[in-house]
Amino acid sequence: MIEVRGLTKRYGEVLAVDDLTFTVRPGEVTGFLGPNGAGKSTTLRLILGLESADSGTATVGGRPHAAQPAPLRAVGALLDPGAVLPSRTAYHHLLALAAGNGIPRSRVDEVLDDVGLGNAGRRRAGAFSLGMRQRLGIAAALLGDPPVLIFDEPLNGLDPEGIVWIRHLMRRMAAEGRAVLMSSHLMSELELTTDHLIVIGRGRLIADMTMKAFIAAHSDREVLVRSPRTGSLRRALPADATVREEGADTLVVTGLDTAEIGALAAVNDVELHELTSRRVSLEEAFMELTRDVQEYRAEREASR
Template sequence: MIEVHGLTKRYGEVLAVDDLTFAVRPGEVTGFLGPNGAGKSTTLRMILGLDAATSGAATVGGRPYSAHPAPLKAIGALLDAGAVLPGRTAYHHLLALAAGNGIPRGRVASVLTEVGLESVARRRTGTFSLGMRQRLGIAAALLGDPPALVFDEPLNGLDPEGIVWIRGLMRRMAAEGRAVLMSSHLMSEMELTADHLIVIGRGRLIADTPMETFIDAHSSREVLVRGPQVASLRRILSPAAEVRADRVDSLVVTGMDAAAIGAMAAAAGVELHELTPRQPSLEQAFMDLTRDALEYHAGNTTTNAANATNSAQETSR
C-alpha cells in the first residue's frame, strides 16, 4: 500500500502541495487527476523520495521509499521516460538497475518480453521513439516485481495498440493484488482503467472516491434532442432547463429528463426525431469539479500571460 499523510511541499512562498492525505490500496488502479500545476508530479516525486516534503510523510509498505534496501522490489515507477543513457542498450539499462537492486539477470529478459521490446533489446536507447522509451520505462518499473507501481503519464507516445496494451497491464497488475497509482490527462483512458480516483487542485485534495461515485456526483445528466424544429423547442425548454446547440438539427438539454422533454414537445406539437439520454463521463465530471482550481484558462490571453509570468518568476526564485 502507498500511504500519504499530511504531505506538504513549499517552494519559497509557493505552496505546491497542501496537507494531502490519501491511500493507494492493493488490488485497485487508482487514478491521480488534477489540472496542470495542481501538484501531481511534486506529490509523486515526494512519494519516491526524489523531493523532500516540507511536512507530512509518504510511505510504501509502511516505510519511506528511502528506507527500503532494494527500492525496485518495493515500488516500481515511471516518471520520465527520457531518464536513460542514450548510448546504453535497453538490455544493459535494465541490467544495471537489476544489479543495483539484487534482481536476477533473467528478470531483464522477462520484462523486455512483457513490454514487447525483446527484438530491440540490443539497440541503443538514443535511437528509440518516445513510445519505445515509454515501454522501456514500464519494463524498469516491473523489473523488481514490486507490490506497488506508480506511473506518471504512461500513455505518452504510445500508439493505439500500445494504449490498449497498457490498459490491460494496469488492470492485470491490480488483479494480482498490487497497488497501482496512475496519473494521466487522458480522461477516456482513465475512465476505462481506474477503479478509484484521487483528485487534487492547487495542491489540495478535492476528491477521494470510487470512479462511479465520482462521475455520478459531479456530472450533469444530459439529453440529446434532434428534430427539424429545434429552434422552437429551444424557446419552449429554455425557461426550465439549460439548453445548448449541438449541431444544426440538435440540442443538448441539461436539467430535464427525456420523458419531460418529450411531454413538452408533444404538448407544443414539436416534431422530434431523436431523444437520447447521454451517459455522464469522467471528463465532464472532472471539468465541472475542477473549474475553480484551474491555473490556466484558455480564451483569456491577458490572464494566461500573467499566470505564465508569475509562474516563471516563482520558478526563478
C-alpha cells in the same frame, strides 16, 4: 498500498503540495489528475523519496520509500523515460538495476519480453524512439515484481497499439492485486483504464472517488431531443431546465432526465423523433471541476 497523510511541500513562496491526504488501494488502477501546476509531479516525487516533505508522510506498504530494503521490490515507478545512459543497452540498464536490488538475471529477459522489447534488448537506449524508451521505463518499473506501481504520463510517445497495450497492462496489474497509480493528460484513456480518481488543484485534494461517481457528481447529464415541434416542447419545459439548440429540430436539455422530458412531451402532444441521454465524459467533468484551479488560465485572467 500507498498512503499519503497531510503531505505538504513548499518551494519558497510557492505552496506546491498543501496538506494532501489520499490512499491508493491494491486491486485498483487509480488515476491521478490535476491541471498543469497542480502539484502532481511533486507529489509523486515525495512518495518516491526524491523530495523531502515539509510535513506529513507518504508511505508504500507502511514504510517511507527510503526505508525500503529493496526499493524495486516494493514499488516500481516511471517518472522520466529518459533517465537511462544512452550508451547502455536496454538489457544492461535493467541488469544494473536488478543487481542493486537482489533481482535474478533471468528477470531482465522476462520484463523485456513483457514490454515488447525482447528483440531490442541489445540495442543502445540512445537509439530508442520515445515510445521504446517508455517501454524500457515500464520494464524497469516491473523488474522487481512490486506490489505497487507508479506511472507519470506513461502514454507519451506511444502509438495506438502501444496505448492499447498499456491499457491492458494496467488492468492486468490491478487484477493481480497490485496498487497502480497513473497520471496522464489523456482523459479518454484514463476513463477506459482507471477504477478510482484522485484530483488535485493548486496542491490541494479536490476529489477522491470512483470514476463513475466522479462523472456523476461533477457533471450535469444532457438529453438530446429531436422533434418537429421544438418550440412547443421548449415552452413546456420548466424554467429551471437549461436548453440549447443544436439545429432546427434538435434541443439539448440539462436538468431533466429522459423520462421527465418524455412525459412532458406526451402531456403537451409533442411528437418526438429522438430522446437520448448523453453520457458526460471524464474530460468534461474534469474541466468543470477544475475550472477555478487552473493556474495558467487564472494568470491570464488576472492580467486582463
